[in-house]
Amino acid sequence: MTPEHSTALATPEDEMLHPVLDPGIEEHVERYSDADAAVGDRAYKQVVLCFGLVPVLAIAFVVVYFAVPADFTARLLGVNWHVHSTLLGLTGGLAVLLVGIGAIHWARQLMNDTEIAEERHAASSSDEEKNGFVEKLNAGIADAGVHRRGLLVSSLGGALGILAVPAVVTLADLGPWPTAAVRRETIEKTIWADGVRVVNDNNWLPLKASDLEIGQLVNAEPENLRELHGAAYHNAKAKAALIVVRMDPNSIRIPESRRDWQIGGILAYSKICTHVGCPISLWEQQTHHLLCPCHQSTFDLGNSGVVVFGPAARALPQLPLRMDAQGYLVAQSDFTVPVGPSFFERDSRNDFKDGDQ
Amino acid sequence: MMAKPAATAEQAEVLETHAPAPAGPVKKLGGPAIWFDERIGLAKLGKASLRKVFPDHWSFLLGEIALYSFIVLLLTGLFLTIWFKPSMGEVEYHGSYQLMRGLAMSQAFESTLQISFDVRGGMLVRQIHHWAAILFMAAMTAHMLRVFFTGAFRKPRELNWLIGVGLLSLGMIAGMTGYSLPDDLLSGTGLRFTDGAIRAVPIVGTWVEFFIFDGEFPGDAIIARFYMAHILLLPAILLGLIAAHMALVVYHKHTQFPGPGRTEKNVVGYPLFPVYAAKAGGFFFIVFGVLILMGATMSINQVWLYGPYNPAQVTAGSQPDWYMGWVEGAVRIMPGWESHWGPTTWSWNVFVPFAILMGIFYTALGIWPFVESWLTGDKRPHHILDRPRNAPTRTALGVAGMTFYGLLWAGGGNDILATQFSLSLNSVTWFLRFAVFVGPVIAFLVTKRMCLSLQRADRERVLHGSESGILVRSQIGGYSEPHVPISVDEAFTLTQHRQYTPLEATPTEDEHGVKLKGPGTVSGLRAKLSAWYSGYDVAKPTAAQIAESHHHGDEDTPALPH
Ligand code: HEM
Ligand code: FES
Numbered sequence: 021m022t023p024e025h026s027t028a029l030a031t032p033e034d035e036m037l038h039p040v041l042d043p044g045i046e047e048h049v050e051r052y053s054d055a056d057a058a059v060g061d062r063a064y065k066q067v068v069l070c071f072g073l074v075p076v077l078a079i080a081f082v083v084v085y086f087a088v089p090a091d092f093t094a095r096l097l098g099v100n101w102h103v104h105s106t107l108l109g110l111t112g113g114l115a116v117l118l119v120g121i122g123a124i125h126w127a128r129q130l131m132n133d134t135e136i137a138e139e140r141h142a143a144s145s146s147d148e149e150k151n152g153f154v155e156k157l158n159a160g161i162a163d164a165g166v167h168r169r170g171l172l173v174s175s176l177g178g179a180l181g182i183l184a185v186p187a188v189v190t191l192a193d194l195g196p197w198p199t200a201a202v203r204r205e206t207i208e209k210t211i212w213a214d215g216v217r218v219v220n221d222n223n224w225l226p227l228k229a230s231d232l233e234i235g236q237l238v239n240a241e242p243e244n245l246r247e248l249h250g251a252a253y254h255n256a257k258a259k260a261a262l263i264v265v266r267m268d269p270n271s272i273r274i275p276e277s278r279r280d281w282q283i284g285g286i287l288a289y290s291k292i293c294t295h296v297g298c299p300i301s302l303w304e305q306q307t308h309h310l311l312c313p314c315h316q317s318t319f320d321l322g323n324s325g326v327v328v329f330g331p332a333a334r335a336l337p338q339l340p341l342r343m344d345a346q347g348y349l350v351a352q353s354d355f356t357v358p359v360g361p362s363f364f365e366r367d368s369r370n371d372f373k374d375g376d377q
Numbered sequence: 378m379m380a381k382p383a384a385t386a387e388q389a390e391v392l393e394t395h396a397p398a399p400a401g402p403v404k405k406l407g408g409p410a411i412w413f414d415e416r417i418g419l420a421k422l423g424k425a426s427l428r429k430v431f432p433d434h435w436s437f438l439l440g441e442i443a444l445y446s447f448i449v450l451l452l453t454g455l456f457l458t459i460w461f462k463p464s465m466g467e468v469e470y471h472g473s474y475q476l477m478r479g480l481a482m483s484q485a486f487e488s489t490l491q492i493s494f495d496v497r498g499g500m501l502v503r504q505i506h507h508w509a510a511i512l513f514m515a516a517m518t519a520h521m522l523r524v525f526f527t528g529a530f531r532k533p534r535e536l537n538w539l540i541g542v543g544l545l546s547l548g549m550i551a552g553m554t555g556y557s558l559p560d561d562l563l564s565g566t567g568l569r570f571t572d573g574a575i576r577a578v579p580i581v582g583t584w585v586e587f588f589i590f591d592g593e594f595p596g597d598a599i600i601a602r603f604y605m606a607h608i609l610l611l612p613a614i615l616l617g618l619i620a621a622h623m624a625l626v627v628y629h630k631h632t633q634f635p636g637p638g639r640t641e642k643n644v645v646g647y648p649l650f651p652v653y654a655a656k657a658g659g660f661f662f663i664v665f666g667v668l669i670l671m672g673a674t675m676s677i678n679q680v681w682l683y684g685p686y687n688p689a690q691v692t693a694g695s696q697p698d699w700y701m702g703w704v705e706g707a708v709r710i711m712p713g714w715e716s717h718w719g720p721t722t723w724s725w726n727v728f729v730p731f732a733i734l735m736g737i738f739y740t741a742l743g744i745w746p747f748v749e750s751w752l753t754g755d756k757r758p759h760h761i762l763d764r765p766r767n768a769p770t771r772t773a774l775g776v777a778g779m780t781f782y783g784l785l786w787a788g789g790g791n792d793i794l795a796t797q798f799s800l801s802l803n804s805v806t807w808f809l810r811f812a813v814f815v816g817p818v819i820a821f822l823v824t825k826r827m828c829l830s831l832q833r834a835d836r837e838r839v840l841h842g843s844e845s846g847i848l849v850r851s852q853i854g855g856y857s858e859p860h861v862p863i864s865v866d867e868a869f870t871l872t873q874h875r876q877y878t879p880l881e882a883t884p885t886e887d888e889h890g891v892k893l894k895g896p897g898t899v900s901g902l903r904a905k906l907s908a909w910y911s912g913y914d915v916a917k918p919t920a921a922q923i924a925e926s927h928h929h930g931d932e933d934t935p936a937l938p939h
Contacts, residue, residue, distance in 0.1 A: 037875060039920040040839070040868045045638030045645060090497050091473060105500040109673020112501075117666025123659030131652050137643045138430035140630055140760060143533040194588035195598075203583070206593045221689060239689065250467050251597035258569075258594055258688035291689060296573025296708070296727055297594070298566060299689050313691055314570070315709040316792060316802055329803055331708060331726045333715030361573035362724035363583045368717040 045137060053129040063129035070122030077115035084108055203365060208358040210242075210259040212339060217243040218264060218288065218349040226348045229283050232266040235305045239291065240264045242351070259359050261291035261299055262339060264349065265321055267308055272322035276377045281340040286349065288339040289325050290359040293317060295332035297361040310336070326374045334362070335372040431653040432633040432646035436523045441657060442516035445664040446509045447619065453506040454608060460496055462488040463558065463604035465597040474681055482685035485560040485600045489680055505672035510552045512668065514700040517545050525745075525775050528763035529632045532756065535746040537625045540618050542743045546735075547615055549700055554607040556678065556698055560600055563678075565686030566695050568595060574708075577727035595688065634762050635873050637866040641760050696790070706788025707734050710809045751903070752910040754880045766835070767874045769828030770910045776824040777817035784813045825913070832915040835871045838863055839918050840926045872918065877911035880904050 053060040084107040092103045145153070166172050196202055217226045221239040224246065232238065240262040248256050269285040281287070289310075291299050298314035308322030317330030325336030337359050340352035357371050398404065406420060413419040464484040470477045472487065474494045492499035521541055524530055530538035553571070557564045572594040576586040591598035630644045639645050647653050683692050697705055707730035716723040749771065750756060765772040787794060788809045795802040842860035850856055863871075882904035887893055899907075918926075 038869070038873055039918055039923055040865065040872045042640065042873070043637045043865045043869055046636070046866055085497060091494070102500055104497065105504075106673050108498055109501045109505075109669050113666050113669030113673055115666075116662050116669055120659040120662030120664075120666055123655045123662065127652050127655035127659065131655065133647070133652070135433075135645050136428075136430060136648060137638065137645045138428075138630070140642050140644055143629060143758065191588075195591040196587055198583045198587045202587075207583075241689070251465065251595070254595050254597075254686075254688055255593045261689035295713075296577070297569045299691050301691060313695065313792075314566070315705075316806070317713070327713055330806075331711045331713050331730075333713040333724070333726050361576060362715060362722045362727070363576040363586070364579050364581075364721055364723070365583055366722040367720040368715070368722045369720070 045135065048134050051129065051133060060130065063125065067122045067126045067130070070118045070125065074115045074118050077111045077118070081108060081111040081115065084111060198365070200365070206255075207259075207360070207363065208366075210354055210359060211244055211248075211256045212242050212260055212262075212351045212354045214351065214353050215344065216351045217344070218262065218341070218351070219243045221261070227264060228347050229286055229343055229349060230347065232264070232286055234266050234268050234285065236266050237303045237305075238264045239301075240288070258297075259290075259292060262288050263291045263300065263310065263321075264288045264341075265303070265308075267322055272308060273324070275324060275372075278324060278338065278340075280342075281338060281352070283341060283343055283349070286341065287321065288341050288349075288351075289319075289321060289336040290339065290355060292360045293332060294327075294334040294336060294359075295330070295361060300336075323374065324372045324376070326372065334368060335374075338372070427650040428648040429627075430630075430644050430646045430648055431657075432631050432644060433656075434634055436527075437631065438660065439516055439520035439523055441660055442664055443513055443520055444619065444623075445661045446513040446516060446668065447615065448661070449509040449665055449668050450506060450513060451612065451616075453502045453509060454612070456502045457492060457499075457506060458608055460488055460492050460499065461485070461558070461604075463601045465560065465595075465600050477681065477684070480685065483560045483600070485558060486680070486685045489559040489561070493681065501669075501672050503672075504675070504677050505668050507556075507677045508671045508675070509668050510555060511677075511698060511700075512664075514548055514552060514698075517541075517548055518700070521545060521742075522775070522779070526763075526765045526772060527632070527634075528759065528768055528771065530746045531759040532746075532750065533629055533758050534625070534632075537622055537629070538746050539743055540622045540625070542739055544615065544618050544622065545742075546739050547611055547618070551607060551611040551615065552698055552700060554603040554611065557603050558600060558607060559678070559680045560686050561680035562683035562686055562690060562692050563680070563695055565595065565688070566691050567697055568599060569688070570697075570708075574727055574731040577724035578732055579723055579728060582728075595686070630760070632760050632762050635764065635870050637869055639761060641758075644760070699786075702789035703782050703785040704731060704735065704789075706785035706791070706809075707731070709791055710785075710788040710806050710813070712810070749910075752880075752907050753877045754899070754907065755875075755877065761873070763874065766828040766831040767876075767914075769825050769832070769913065772828050773821045773825035777821040780820035781813060781817045784809055784816050788813075829913060829915055832917075836915055836918055839868050839871050839923065868923075874917070876914050876917060879908040879910070879912045 053063050084104065088104045088107060090104045094101050094103050161167065164172070196206075198206070218240045219226050219242070221241050224241075224243075226243065227238060227240060241257065242260050242262070245253065245256055245260060264286065265288075266284075266286045269282075272285065274282065291301075293300050293312040293314065295312065295315055295317050298312055300310050300312045300319070302311040302313055303309075304311065308320055309328065310319045310321050310325075312318070312330070312332070315331050317332030318328045319325045319332070319336045320328045321336075325338055327333065327335060337355045337357050339355055341349055342352050344350045357368075358366055362368070406414060410419060414421075462484040466484050467481055468484055468487050470480050470482055470487055470490065472478075472490050472495055474490050477490065489503075492503055494500070524538065524541065553567070557568050557571075572586060572590060575589065576582040578585065586594070589599070589602070590596045591602075631646075633639050633644055633646070636645075647656070684690075696702070708727065711726050711730040714725040714729075716725065763771075765775075788806070791805045791809065792802060794800065795805045842862045845859050845861045848856050848858055880899045880903060882901045883893065883898045885893060885898075885900075
């Protein structure tokens, strides 16, 4: 065997590499607890004390469990303590800890601490074992008759391999397939539509243009969201959530194509970040910037929602607004582009880019 | 100099087997022990393993902490499953937490509140479970660093290293699926991130998203599916991998640090029974006890303060558990790059810091043992650990990796850094965008220098002894500090390691112009990388140099004691 592929544990060459010869295991140094019987006895008492406290704490645990009211809270060190849980943990935790401390103290102070050496054996098999193995392997192969009838193995392999196909196919119903038609009805669509009223996300009251002051931001939802329940409700809300802001029309840029999407500086944007989809919440009135709390992407609501900082790549979709007969804000249509985070099949050629008219 | 006599397992064995009647309280096996011996050969098993030797070092405890916190996770997790309802079905809350009465929420969230407020001990167990998850990941990470920096992953332990990388990545997924279960506002935000990250994967992303979430986000299936993964699939795989990991540790026997009497052919330490069993068993109770005390006194994941999940809300300053922090940081500092090619969107801003980064990270970890042995040409088995300074390039690469990880982790808290230190968020982010590339390079260079200086110091110490700290004034008025000799034990420890000669390129063609290939050949590139990897070591003193320096001994170069 070449040294390159040696499996031996150490070669004579290794020994030559040692400029200082191995002096052998260092002398055993006696501990205090061995040298001085009094120290040893003290350690002994300490270990027994550790173990002896465990039943006391275990009983305390049971008493706490039944005797302390479970909803009792107390204020201490500026924190509201859930007393039942804290006391259970303190008694139980200390009991468990003491078992450990006792055992380790015993091992370190009282058990024989002379280190001993054990021989290692190579992980690999000896040549004899390898040959023996090959022999048995050949005997088995001969018994199986595969060298005369070669198709046995390959057909079995093929048969086993192909079984993966039905197994994988059974997973095809994990979820609906996001074909173009399915996407159009799900991730590329929200429940906003022409005439759907914009309602306040807190009290569900419809928003009136005249209620909004310059600089104000309102979290809003489509009024028809309330008709939905359960998963349908959550799915719809996760896409339709809206931010309505009123800015001074003279201090913002409104491109020609979006002139009639707003009413006197009242604009509506998707609340769902175009990065990975957090609901955006932090509004800086002065700069018209909206900051996403998740990864700090910053969007300029005074400039059609373009990204001014952070990892997001696309402008926040804007919802075209108009006023209905009673003066309430309503949508003109759904969003013109899919809201939320990117996906591969998303056609992102129509998103607003800085400078578009 | 003679090797000191040392008790070896062999001698101990001789005493045990050949003595006519065992001396000790147990005269012979009886009762249930015999019953089992007649069925499963208990005595054979016990004789082979009872006095198995385990070396002792504090850093060997890190893996134990990981193992024990996993056991705590199993125990506390089992308790939680008794009450937890993995359903997104909507209910109205009527439990004993006043502030949420009458609120609509999922059954998952409701049952989490129930465990916290209506099941006695439930709050405690939830908190222990979560702290154990955090400790599990922390201990695994620290354990992996120990293995890396000491070269314990080298032959024959590469497979155990690979298992470890699997455990680390699966542990992360187990934690992630775990904190998604309560369906509170924070876990929902985490799920939203997961959804966005999955759908950003080119070509298959949307399909994977629909298959995992059963359609759109959030849908009503994800909690039940994550629950299956969290309590069955992942723990089963983890358990299997951990069992294999342990079995291999036993088969290979533990590595040991260099020292007198420690050779590649032996393992020096304490016997399993009783010392190691008491220490390791006791340590389990210490880890468990500390986790219980943490669960008692340090609240974590107070879901009732966040409220039920609402896709239109987010808790400000929301942070994932620490082990997701580095991915979070990468996602935060990544510039907003996206390609719109035809009707498709390639979301590099999410795909690169999430899927690609994790892929590269775990792949790099996984292949390292093989890369290193390719660089050094070393195919020997190793049971004596490296002192990190003696593998300077590896150590420097490790510190560079830690720096990269740490900077990304800082990126995960860029908003907190900005507010705590009154910096602008933009400058923190821009700084990190460059620092993640520059920082590791600096860390590499500095670490490598430091390792080489330490090697030089070792060499000096062996040749000239250690400084005595005593100033001596000579007759002519000069001052000097005499050196005292170091012990032969230490001298051996400082010189026993192997130093590599970089591989030399072999000819690419033989004399007939036929291309040479295959094992044994070394390409020019490999030779260059090998020189970069192991060509800078400070040569350790040779036996001749040591003898020489002692021969010309003045006070400065004392002889080794004999
Ligand atoms: C493999 C390692 C595991 C990790 C890293 C892990 C991690 C987590 C985390 C971080 C949570 C959120 C805890 C909270 O804040 O309440 C959690 C919840 C949970 N885990 Fe685990 N876990 C593990 C294993 C297990 C096992 C083995 C079980 C059950 C046999 C289990 C059952 C549960 C249950 C039922 C919950 C939700 C209950 C609740 O939040 O109150 N876990 N897990
Ligand atoms: S989700 Fe908004 S920045 Fe990432």
